Amino acid sequence: MLRYFKPVIFLACLAPLASLAWRAFHAELGANPIEAITHSTGTCTLVFLLITLSVTPLRKLTRQYWLINLRRMFGLFAFFYGCLHLTTYVWLDKFFDVHEMLADIAKRRFITAGLAGFVLMIPLAVTSTKGWIRRLGGKRWQALHRLIYLSAAAGVVHYIWLVKADLRSPLRYAFVLLVLLTYRIVASIASRTKAGAGVAATKIEVSQS
Amino acid sequence: MLLKKAPDIRSSEITPRSLYLNRRKFLAGAAITGVAVAAGAGLRQFIYPTTVVQAGNKIDGIQKSPFSTTETITPEKDVTHYNNYYEFSTQKEEPADLAKNFRTRPWKVKIDGLVDKKQELDVDTIIKMAPPEERIYRHRCVEGWSIVVPWVGFSLSELIKRVNPQSKAKFVEFTTLLDPNQMPGQRRAVLDWPYVEGLRMDEAMHPLALLCFGMYGEDLPNQDGAPLRIVLPWKYGFKSAKAIVRIRFTDRQPLNTWNVSAPSEYGFYSNVNPTVDHPRWSQAKERRLGEFFKRPTLMFNGYADQVASLYIGMDLKKSF
Numbered sequence: 001m002l003r004y005f006k007p008v009i010f011l012a013c014l015a016p017l018a019s020l021a022w023r024a025f026h027a028e029l030g031a032n033p034i035e036a037i038t039h040s041t042g043t044c045t046l047v048f049l050l051i052t053l054s055v056t057p058l059r060k061l062t063r064q065y066w067l068i069n070l071r072r073m074f075g076l077f078a079f080f081y082g083c084l085h086l087t088t089y090v091w092l093d094k095f096f097d098v099h100e101m102l103a104d105i106a107k108r109r110f111i112t113a114g115l116a117g118f119v120l121m122i123p124l125a126v127t128s129t130k131g132w133i134r135r136l137g138g139k140r141w142q143a144l145h146r147l148i149y150l151s152a153a154a155g156v157v158h159y160i161w162l163v164k165a166d167l168r169s170p171l172r173y174a175f176v177l178l179v180l181l182t183y184r185i186v187a188s189i190a191s192r193t194k195a196g197a198g199v200a201a202t203k204i205e206v207s208q209s
Numbered sequence: 210m211l212l213k214k215a216p217d218i219r220s221s222e223i224t225p226r227s228l229y230l231n232r233r234k235f236l237a238g239a240a241i242t243g244v245a246v247a248a249g250a251g252l253r254q255f256i257y258p259t260t261v262v263q264a265g266n267k268i269d270g271i272q273k274s275p276f277s278t279t280e281t282i283t284p285e286k287d288v289t290h291y292n293n294y295y296e297f298s299t300q301k302e303e304p305a306d307l308a309k310n311f312r313t314r315p316w317k318v319k320i321d322g323l324v325d326k327k328q329e330l331d332v333d334t335i336i337k338m339a340p341p342e343e344r345i346y347r348h349r350c351v352e353g354w355s356i357v358v359p360w361v362g363f364s365l366s367e368l369i370k371r372v373n374p375q376s377k378a379k380f381v382e383f384t385t386l387l388d389p390n391q392m393p394g395q396r397r398a399v400l401d402w403p404y405v406e407g408l409r410m411d412e413a414m415h416p417l418a419l420l421c422f423g424m425y426g427e428d429l430p431n432q433d434g435a436p437l438r439i440v441l442p443w444k445y446g447f448k449s450a451k452a453i454v455r456i457r458f459t460d461r462q463p464l465n466t467w468n469v470s471a472p473s474e475y476g477f478y479s480n481v482n483p484t485v486d487h488p489r490w491s492q493a494k495e496r497r498l499g500e501f502f503k504r505p506t507l508m509f510n511g512y513a514d515q516v517a518s519l520y521i522g523m524d525l526k527k528s529f
Contacts, residue, residue: 030302031291031498032354095502100491108489161489164352165399165470166299 048078117154361423407463
């Protein structure tokens, strides 16, 4: 099943890009097409980061454990759209003017946050292979990949700091991220208390014997 | 020991080799689609579609103006479908549709404050005060994009002279209509409604300051500030208040809405100035809509010869 399902999901993940290309080709990106490309690739990056982060809660809550097979793909798509977003900035906004970009990174906190979010994704994309999981060992690999929390947070902050007055849209992303991170905190506390209860039970058993 | 340490990765979490598309294919696909997008965006420059714009009423007897630039005029479709008009929406594409039933008649403009005679003027009376001129102005948004628009109107000074402000009046304040029923953006406190803007008296009396009621030879479209707005081509776009219902003369510097919203980002003067950055982005360059490359932003938006004398002796970094 997954064998056929996964390519379908893969294509669906490319749909935003296809739509962007289609609209660009048909001159339907509005009066400021470069701004439209910047915004939609940025949105896609954030959306895929949040989708990636929702895999674990979703598979545990729905007991659909096979969903994990999609997580790497979603994560790599976040990175992919992040690359497009950064390329739009470097190329279409700054035209490779290194001096201007450095000034931007130092002076403009929303650029700093956005770039941080992107840079944090790089090690995750690089170590997304099976080979790297083996080399690092699952524990360390997992610890490293918790960087996605920071990356997604930086992405949301980037968006919040970018808008002029209407915070509704960035706060929606912030809310979803908050829910996804809260789930993890709650789940971790729950599993620790459960483990704690287990330890306590053992102690009682020991003392009774 | 009841605590069982889970293995690092469950076997269920390991993706079978056959299931994942290999990285090279992914990157190749990504590269191809990336190129396609870039190509599509580039092609747009060559095949701009024929513009479909709702026909407004033609304004008769429009005179040419020496203040007009000869630069290429931005297509009307862009000027009517890319509007920062927060009274309707914070999304630039939306005012075109959300403002289409906006009622611009009857429309009164209250003239008060430090004037000899406080009065309410009908917009049609105001429009007839002087012959309409076409003023093709550069218009620079604080966000870093610009357009060239053939506005129709006459100098704001024509109105001000006729309403006789007192000599104590040092500033003019403009207020936009407050009507959340018609202006859905006002139902939320994105900004402190109603929108107010202000000018120093000498700025308002400057011949470039335009009282505007048309563009592209026709009545001003609702999403561009109908029925009556001001246009101040040497200042960032937000200084040019739209749908004006009140003009008040005062001896104290009026508040302006964006300054109230974010004082460190939007000043009272807000003159276009490539050397003073917005705290969050550079103002050195701008993207003229329809152009691929950015162009350098000019001091006072290219109107320095006309307006620089208004600001002699002022520190424009402080009075931004």
